[in-house]
Amino acid sequence: MTKIGLEIHCQLTNLESKLFCSCKANYREFEINENICPICMGLPGSLPRLNQDAVKKATMIALALNCSTPEKIAFFRKNYFYPDLPKNFQITQLNIYGDTSVGGSGSIQVGDKKIRITRIQLEEDPGRLIYEGSSSKNQITLVDYNRAGTPLVEIVTEPDFETPKQVREFLNILSDLLENLGVSDPSLEGAMRADANVSIEGGKKVEVKNIGSFHDLEKAVHFEITRQNSLHSRDIEIIQETRHWDDKRKITISARSKEEELDYRYFLEGDIPWIKIGQDVQEQLKLEMPESISSKKERYVSVYDIPPQVADVLSSDKFYSDLFEASHTKDNAKEISNIITTDLMGLVDTREKRETSKITAEHLKDLADSITNGKISRNSAKNALHEIIKTGKSVFQTISDLDLGNVSDESELDKVIQEVVSEESKAVEQAKSNPQTINYLVGKVMQKTQGKADPGLTLQLLKKAIG
Numbered sequence: 001m002t003k004i005g006l007e008i009h010c011q012l013t014n015l016e017s018k019l020f021c022s023c024k025a026n027y028r029e030f031e032i033n034e035n036i037c038p039i040c041m042g043l044p045g046s047l048p049r050l051n052q053d054a055v056k057k058a059t060m061i062a063l064a065l066n067c068s069t070p071e072k073i074a075f076f077r078k079n080y081f082y083p084d085l086p087k088n089f090q091i092t093q094l095n096i097y098g099d100t101s102v103g104g105s106g107s108i109q110v111g112d113k114k115i116r117i118t119r120i121q122l123e124e125d126p127g128r129l130i131y132e133g134s135s136s137k138n139q140i141t142l143v144d145y146n147r148a149g150t151p152l153v154e155i156v157t158e159p160d161f162e163t164p165k166q167v168r169e170f171l172n173i174l175s176d177l178l179e180n181l182g183v184s185d186p187s188l189e190g191a192m193r194a195d196a197n198v199s200i201e202g203g204k205k206v207e208v209k210n211i212g213s214f215h216d217l218e219k220a221v222h223f224e225i226t227r228q229n230s231l232h233s234r235d236i237e238i239i240q241e242t243r244h245w246d247d248k249r250k251i252t253i254s255a256r257s258k259e260e261e262l263d264y265r266y267f268l269e270g271d272i273p274w275i276k277i278g279q280d281v282q283e284q285l286k287l288e289m290p291e292s293i294s295s296k297k298e299r300y301v302s303v304y305d306i307p308p309q310v311a312d313v314l315s316s317d318k319f320y321s322d323l324f325e326a327s328h329t330k331d332n333a334k335e336i337s338n339i340i341t342t343d344l345m346g347l348v349d350t351r352e353k354r355e356t357s358k359i360t361a362e363h364l365k366d367l368a369d370s371i372t373n374g375k376i377s378r379n380s381a382k383n384a385l386h387e388i389i390k391t392g393k394s395v396f397q398t399i400s401d402l403d404l405g406n407v408s409d410e411s412e413l414d415k416v417i418q419e420v421v422s423e424e425s426k427a428v429e430q431a432k433s434n435p436q437t438i439n440y441l442v443g444k445v446m447q448k449t450q451g452k453a454d455p456g457l458t459l460q461l462l463k464k465a466i467g
């Protein structure tokens, strides 16, 4: 049986400052080595000061993943020498003296499978290495410390996955969950990184490090299973080792043995006291946490009678569910959920489009009302939406500018119907004997009016015209 376990690193976003100093957490805004100070550079005499907000957000992740949350947490030094780590140690968490990380064991449901979470820890991100030069001979490595000390949450799972597909499903659920909590932005480059351990029946455990995105994680796991199966089928022993993911060639390569033999000499970080997160604080955090995705879904189905599949899509994406929450009433909820899931999601489907989109809750509300009142057809609503996303103009202005309003003038509509009746004599005869087939004629009227005929009135007038 194949066993896969994951270690996922996700950057905490929406934080003012780094984990132990007042430098900005949003390091992407800065020129190289502009966002640094004596604390995150580890200069002698500097002392770390823990960011309370980061602890709160990490604890929220632990609570959302059903993890146990200890009342006291501690930090440890993980010692290693590498240019991206100015202090020569990383401040992280570890469960040496019982459960002292922000999150203990928990679980998350992925389809029929329960994936167990081993622990969740809060730690600082190292700096970033930049490689320059075209060949290995003249290549140089530069270091940018802007990221050093920014808050990172590590989520460690038990080896409960059996297939790359389960891994992907888990990552989708986790991304949605983190986004819904408002603690992380999985779409930012480098915001999610992962290591995986993979073993097949009869083989040793292989660790795959350096996977830079969720997209590559599934690929890396898939590659590693194929590689190990191929060795196994040729009776070649699978050794316990660390391999690196090469994201250009999309393969894993064996790490030099020196890198495997690291001894981190963990010890308690004496410059940060043990932090108490009492029951009262935890209860308060639970109150501050946004409604969970599963609870939203349940509410959409039970209160608004939205079909479960639509509710599923709508609740799992924060961007759309926020729009829905701000625009719907009990009466228009179903129509708005339709507009969002059938039209808007297709038109605004990338991070960039979301950021530039001018759509507001007010627009959605007015669009739904216009459809319900028969002012525009669903088809015209989609055309209006297309325009509003770009211009941000009001729904009423857009309907008038693009001449999208329904044709509800009886004499105007009757003229079109007479045309259709004379052109489609065969279909008219059929409709007389089989009333169901009248929809074909309604379709023809819609075609001639570019979908703008008022459907109710069209049907009524058609029936009269046929006699």
Ligand SMILES: [Zn+2]
Binding pocket: 018, 021, 022, 023, 035, 036, 037, 038, 039, 040, 041, 149
């Ligand atoms: Zn700093």
